[in-house]
Amino acid sequence: MRRLTGANCACYRTSPVSEFDLEFRNVTKTFGDVRAVDDATFQVRRGEFLSLLGPSGCGKTTSLRMIAGFDRPTSGEIFLDGQPVGATPPYRRNVNTVFQHYALFPHKTVVDNVAFGLRMKRQPRSHIAERVERMLALVELPGVGRRFPHQLSGGQQQRVALARALINEPTVLLLDEPLGALDLKVRRRMQQELKRIHREVGVTFVYVTHDQEEALTMSDRIAVMNHGRIEQLDTPAGIYERPATRFVAGFIGLTNLLRGVVEARNDRDVVVRIAGGARLRAETTDGAAAGAEVDVAIRPEKIRMTAVRPAAADNCLEGQVASFVYQGAATEYQIALANAQEVRVIVQNVGETWRAAVVPVGTPVYLCWSRGAGLILSDAAGAQPREPGDDDEAPAAERVAWR
Ligand SMILES: Nc1ncnc2c1ncn2[C@@H]1O[C@H](COP(=O)(O)OP(=O)(O)OP(=O)(O)O)[C@@H](O)[C@H]1O
Numbered sequence: 001m002r003r004l005t006g007a008n009c010a011c012y013r014t015s016p017v018s019e020f021d022l023e024f025r026n027v028t029k030t031f032g033d034v035r036a037v038d039d040a041t042f043q044v045r046r047g048e049f050l051s052l053l054g055p056s057g058c059g060k061t062t063s064l065r066m067i068a069g070f071d072r073p074t075s076g077e078i079f080l081d082g083q084p085v086g087a088t089p090p091y092r093r094n095v096n097t098v099f100q101h102y103a104l105f106p107h108k109t110v111v112d113n114v115a116f117g118l119r120m121k122r123q124p125r126s127h128i129a130e131r132v133e134r135m136l137a138l139v140e141l142p143g144v145g146r147r148f149p150h151q152l153s154g155g156q157q158q159r160v161a162l163a164r165a166l167i168n169e170p171t172v173l174l175l176d177e178p179l180g181a182l183d184l185k186v187r188r189r190m191q192q193e194l195k196r197i198h199r200e201v202g203v204t205f206v207y208v209t210h211d212q213e214e215a216l217t218m219s220d221r222i223a224v225m226n227h228g229r230i231e232q233l234d235t236p237a238g239i240y241e242r243p244a245t246r247f248v249a250g251f252i253g254l255t256n257l258l259r260g261v262v263e264a265r266n267d268r269d270v271v272v273r274i275a276g277g278a279r280l281r282a283e284t285t286d287g288a289a290a291g292a293e294v295d296v297a298i299r300p301e302k303i304r305m306t307a308v309r310p311a312a313a314d315n316c317l318e319g320q321v322a323s324f325v326y327q328g329a330a331t332e333y334q335i336a337l338a339n340a341q342e343v344r345v346i347v348q349n350v351g352e353t354w355r356a357a358v359v360p361v362g363t364p365v366y367l368c369w370s371r372g373a374g375l376i377l378s379d380a381a382g383a384q385p386r387e388p389g390d391d392d393e394a395p396a397a398e399r400v401a402w403r
C-alpha cells in the first residue's frame, strides 16, 4: 500500500503503475453530428487539480461522463492509473463524481449518505463508523450526522456530497460544477474549502467549471475547451499570460486585439504594422511569417497610460479618453486611438489624493507597453478566429479591428 500526499490523507492505493492518474489519448465522442469531445489528448498527474473550463456545450460534462464510464468514447482510449478502461463498467472504476445538485439520498441521514459507498463494499461496521467520522471532520461537518439533507444548507449538503465521494478513496474525484448552485459568498468559502480538502487528501481532482475566476484561483492546470477541442492546457498563469489562441485570450479575462500585418521579424522581435501606420513590437513566440495577418493581444492592465510621451517605449500609441468607469481600486478607461478605434486600459488608483483618481474624458494620453507584454496571435494558431457577430463564446474579448 502506498500513502498519497497530505497530512490528513484518507487515501491509499495499491502499487501505482503510472505517474498519471488519468490520460486521454485521441478521445472523440460524437452524438449524431455533434462532436461533443474532439480528439482530446492530455494527462493528469497524480494529486493534480485540473479544471476543464469552457462555455456551455463545449464538452466538459461529456468528458467527465466518459471518465466515470457513463459514456463510451466513439474513438480513442482513456486510461486510469495507467490502465485502459474502455471495457471497465462504471462501478468498477475507482472514480467518484460530485454533481452541481448534490444528489444526496433524501431519506437517509448524513451518516447513512456518507457511509453508503463502504456499506456497498460490505466493510466492517466499526471501520465504516470511524471512516464516516473522519470524513465529516475533513469537510468540517461534525455533529450533523443524524440530520437529513433537507435540514442542511446548500453549502453543507455539498460538503456531505464531497464526504460521500471521498470515503471510497477514489483515484480521481470528478466534480461537475459542484458550486454552481451556491450563492456567491458561500461559493467563495467553498472554493477555499475545496482547495484545503484537495491538499489534505491528495486525490486527483478533475473540476468542471465555466467560471474563469474559479478556474484561475483553484487549479494547478486548466484545460480550456471550445467546441469539444482542448484549445490550451496550461497553468493558470500560462493561460492568462500566454493564451495560445484568440478564443483563450478572449475567454480568460479582458484582452485588446489589435489587427495588423507582420512587417518584419527576427529571432527576438516581431514588428506588426497596424491600421494608421503605427508599428507594434512583440516578442517572437509565434510562427507568423512576414506578410501574415495577425492580432497583437494586449491585456488592459499591462498598458501604461501617460500624459507625456515617454522618451523610450517599445510600443506607444496616441489617443484620448473616450469614457471611464471608476471602480475604486482601479479605473477602467476606453481610449479612442487616432483612427477612432478603442482600447481598454485598466489603471490602478495608486495616487495619494482622490483628485488624481480619474483622468477626464477628452484628455490626450499615450498608451505604452513593453514588447514582452503583447502577444502575437495568428490565424494558424489553434482555434477559429472569432469574427464580429459570432455568438458570444468569447464575451470578454475586445476586438479592435485594424483593417
Ligand atoms: N446524450 C446526448 N445526446 C446528444 N447530444 C448530447 C448528449 N450529451 C451531450 N450532448 C451534446 O454534446 C455537447 C457537449 O455537451 P456537454 O454536456 O458535455 O457540455 P458542457 O460543456 O458540460 O456544457 P454545460 O456548461 O452547459 O454543462 C453539446 O452540444 C450537447 O448538446
Ligand SMILES: [Mg+2]
Pocket (backbone or CB within 6 Å): 060, 061, 062
Ligand atoms: Mg455540463
